[in-house]
Amino acid sequence: MKATPADQLLLLDLVRLDAQSRGAEAAKRNPAQAARVQELLAHRQALSVELTGLLGTRDDIEAELARIASDVAVVDARAARDAQRLGATSSAKDAQGLEHEIASLARRKSELEDGQLAAMERLEAAEAAVAAQQALIAEVNAEGGRLSAEGKAAVAEAQSRLDAATRDRAAVAARVPADLLSRYETLAERTPGAGLLTRRTCGGCHMELSGSDLKVIGQAADDDVVTCPECGCILVRTDESGL
Template sequence: MKANPAAQRSLLDLQTVDTNVTRVAHRKGHLPEIAAIAALVADRDALRGRLATELGAVEDARTDLARIESDVAVVDSRIARDTERLNGSSSAKDASALESELLSLARRKENLEDAELEVMERLEAAEAVYGETAASDRSLSERIAELEATRDASRADLDQELAALEASRSSLVSTIDDALVTAYERSRARSGFGAALLRAGTCGACTMTLTGNDLATVRSAPADDVLSCPECGAILVRTEESGL
């Protein structure tokens, strides 16, 4: 294949643009915030497992407290009822029975109030633990949101850079013969490099130094011959730096 030497040199500019596109795309996919966010999300997921368990403990304590408070209310109602009946009773037998029941209810209420106090203390402790974990969850979520904002801003900047590079690439490609661009793309698909400067007999893509027949072939080839590196297949662009 033949192509004007100037057109071949344009491939170096195209390769520079493509290398930059690859570099910027890699940066976009490997922003430090991405790994940091993933680590924090994992921490938050683990924390939310704890949070669910701790919330369960809070809800259990609240349920127990509500049950005891309901029992206390029932006992209070019965004490009020029996006291009223005692005050209005004219029967010594009935009065004795009511007094006995009131003593029993008083002991029941005392036991319930002791249990209520224990559950209130358990609830307070559970709520404190849950509150600390919930605060940690909020802190992690805020940090994740900050990192996501930074990540998105960086991505937007890199998208602009990629757009500028793509525009530059399109402009370059429009000045190069289609057949030469096709050969360049074919080489780039194979090795990642479409073209490379041959400097001092060394391929700029794979850094192989040409010797023997390979070097002799390059030296004897007309300037408009499109040559490829025998090692990586990149189009070798010859200039005064090639050392031929």
């Protein structure tokens, strides 16, 4: 295949723009923030499960306090009724029984109040644990929100770079002869496509060519399209090629 040195040199622009497009595509598909966002989502899920347990514990204690309060109210009502009956009775036996029951109710109320204080202390600790867990979740949400926004911005920036590279590549490709462009694109499916031969080294695979290979390449005409014996890409030759 024949192509002018100037046309072959355009292939290096295609290589550069194709690399930019691949980089932009990769950045668009997988922004740097994506992995951390996924970690945060998993962490938030675990924290939410823990929060559910803490809320259940708090709710159980609140229910226990409600039951104790109800029991205290029952004891108070019964003690008040017994006190009223004691004041109205003239029977020594009935009075003795009522006094005994009132004493029992007082002990029961004391036990309930002790349990109530203990439950209130546990409730305070449970509420603190819930608040701490909610604070952790809020921190995770804040970081996740910030990274998600940064990721969206990175995707938009990558799309902008991709659009620019695609536009510039189309402009360069339009200047490359059709047969040379087709050869480059076919080779680019399995090789770097093209590379500048600089100081005896292929710019595509970065391998230094042997003396015999360089001799063959050096004997080729300037408009011959030659390929790298190592990777198969088109070798673009200039005065810096060392031939």
